[in-house]
Amino acid sequence: MINVTNPATGALISQVLEHTEDEIKAKLENGEKAFETWSSINAHARSRLLRNWSAIILKKKQEIAEVMTLENGKLLKESLGEVDYAVSYIDWYSEEAIRIYGRTVPASAESKRVIISRNPVGLVAAITPWNFPAAMMTRKAAPALAAGCTFIIKPAEETPLTTMKLIELAHEAGIPEEVIQYVNGDGAKIGSLFTESRSVRKLTFTGSTPVGKLLIKNSAQTVKNVTMELGGHAPLIVAKDADIDFAVKQTVLSKFRNAGQTCICANRVIVHEDILDAFSEKITEAAAGLQVGNGLVEDTDVGPIINKKGFEKIKSQINDAVEKGAEVLTGNAYSANEEKGTYFVYPTVLKNTERDMTIMQEETFGPVLPIISFKELDEAVALANDTAYGLAAYFFTNDYRVGTYLHDHLDFGIIGWNDGAPSGAHVPFGGMKESGLGREGGAEGIEPYLETKYLSIGNHM
Numbered sequence: 001m002i003n004v005t006n007p008a009t010g011a012l013i014s015q016v017l018e019h020t021e022d023e024i025k026a027k028l029e030n031g032e033k034a035f036e037t038w039s040s041i042n043a044h045a046r047s048r049l050l051r052n053w054s055a056i057i058l059k060k061k062q063e064i065a066e067v068m069t070l071e072n073g074k075l076l077k078e079s080l081g082e083v084d085y086a087v088s089y090i091d092w093y094s095e096e097a098i099r100i101y102g103r104t105v106p107a108s109a110e111s112k113r114v115i116i117s118r119n120p121v122g123l124v125a126a127i128t129p130w131n132f133p134a135a136m137m138t139r140k141a142a143p144a145l146a147a148g149c150t151f152i153i154k155p156a157e158e159t160p161l162t163t164m165k166l167i168e169l170a171h172e173a174g175i176p177e178e179v180i181q182y183v184n185g186d187g188a189k190i191g192s193l194f195t196e197s198r199s200v201r202k203l204t205f206t207g208s209t210p211v212g213k214l215l216i217k218n219s220a221q222t223v224k225n226v227t228m229e230l231g232g233h234a235p236l237i238v239a240k241d242a243d244i245d246f247a248v249k250q251t252v253l254s255k256f257r258n259a260g261q262t263c264i265c266a267n268r269v270i271v272h273e274d275i276l277d278a279f280s281e282k283i284t285e286a287a288a289g290l291q292v293g294n295g296l297v298e299d300t301d302v303g304p305i306i307n308k309k310g311f312e313k314i315k316s317q318i319n320d321a322v323e324k325g326a327e328v329l330t331g332n333a334y335s336a337n338e339e340k341g342t343y344f345v346y347p348t349v350l351k352n353t354e355r356d357m358t359i360m361q362e363e364t365f366g367p368v369l370p371i372i373s374f375k376e377l378d379e380a381v382a383l384a385n386d387t388a389y390g391l392a393a394y395f396f397t398n399d400y401r402v403g404t405y406l407h408d409h410l411d412f413g414i415i416g417w418n419d420g421a422p423s424g425a426h427v428p429f430g431g432m433k434e435s436g437l438g439r440e441g442g443a444e445g446i447e448p449y450l451e452t453k454y455l456s457i458g459n460h461m
């Protein structure tokens with residue numbers, strides 16, 4: 001049994017049954033069998049079913065958002081926004097379902113014809129994290145179902161309820177039970193069952209880089225197609241000419257959303273030395289004004305940290321930075337109750353940070369903003385690229401030459417130029433280097449669910 005608790009209060013919300021190994025294997029078999037029928041239904045019918053699903057979700061938006069806030073802790077307004085964000089993936093891929101085109105290619109002989117078709121890969125297994133329990137699920141399920149694949153998901157143990165609700169609604173919308181399924185239980189155990197299974201033809205994962213690497217390695221046993229959306233360590237560069245007030249607003253949005261527990265959160269702020277004091281003062285004032293508390297309370301700006309492990313990681317990064325000489329401009333304050341299991345971190349701004357501090361090397365996943373200064377642009381680029389990660393990067397400038405230079409030189413999959421919130425169903429989301437493989441969203445996001453089949457017809461008239 002998995003206990004699902006509210007990270008803001010420690011209260012038990014629900015107990016969820018863990019699936020046994022036999023049950024999981026049976027579900028994988030059912031998913032594989034259902035592929036035969038689901039993949040042969042015409043694309044317009046699949047598109048209509050996806051539209052039914054999104055309409056039903058929107059009718060239950062408030063209920064789903066409340067469940068999400070209870071199990072994840074994020075602000076209710078952020079949960080409501082996430083339901084819309086999750087639905088936008090279903091809507092986008094309901095439209096892409098009817099635009100999966102093949103090609104004909106001029107043959108090399110008069111007696112031949114060549115046809116290239118795009119076909120669904122088969123049963124898709126997904127493993128998702130707790131930080132976006134609705135959107136990370138639909139970003140995978142919607143393109144999979146649109147392409148004609150069947151789908152099975154293991155949500156994070158911390159937040160299974162949102163996923164279970166969305167899948168119940170998919171069935172209510174008319175999508176057959178074996179076409180979209182969930183299993184609950186331990187990540188490592190279910191991960192092994194997914195990677196070992198020959199029924200699963202594709203694995204899609206969002207979560208930490210170490211787990212992603214393990215899944216890539218284990219998927220080699222059955223040569224599975226994989227998509228990996230892993231960790232980030234986003235730099236945010238503020239150039240000398242930037243509109244400081246605008247940059248501060250966007251940095252707050254990027255950094256403190258979901259209490260800093262977002263893979264594309266700004267993790268290091270790199271500010272030109274001429275505006276360092278002005279920027280630091282303004283961002284400190286903005287961060288210090290944020291209210292920390294329960295996401296169900298209207299005035300809250302920053303909710304709880306998901307669990308003790310996340311809390312300890314954030315605290316140790318702040319301590320390491322302070323020990324190595326960082327100046328605390330605000331924060332470095334906590335409200336933790338071990339007995340209840342509730343952990344809050346007050347928005348923290350650190351100045352005088354250095355490259356050798358852990359916070360400048362690793363993903364924080366918390367509301368902490370370290371600032372480092374630069375003089376020349378190539379120095380800012382070197383600092384930004386000095387990481388094994390390559391998910392998102394941001395910069396603020398109104399000088400097109402600075403902007404295009406930064407765009408050309410930053411090694412990241414997602415770039416926000418004067419934009420702290422670049423995500424969307426219509427764009428390809430994903431990272432370079434150890435931040436992942438493949439893209440989700442946009443026209444690119446359906447590609448990983450399709451195989452290319454080539455037909456050569458000979459002896460033609």
Ligand SMILES: NC(=O)c1ccc[n+]([C@@H]2O[C@H](COP(=O)([O-])OP(=O)(O)OC[C@H]3O[C@@H](n4cnc5c(N)ncnc54)[C@H](O)[C@@H]3O)[C@@H](O)[C@H]2O)c1
Binds near residue numbers: 129155186190215263
């Ligand atoms: N890219 C993202 O959106 C994202 C999301 C969540 C966490 N993270 C990163 O990961 C860190 C730790 O968070 P976490 O512990 O929730 O992430 P995690 O990678 O451990 O968990 C994500 C998902 O993977 C599952 N999982 C765990 N171990 C597994 C295994 N061996 N095989 C298969 N599945 C497994 C979990 O049950 C969960 O569903 C965070 O601090 C953050 O840096 C990134």
Ligand SMILES: N[C@@H](CC=O)C(=O)O
Binds near residue numbers: 135262
């Ligand atoms: N925050 C991401 C998801 C991963 O954390 C998004 O914007 O989609």
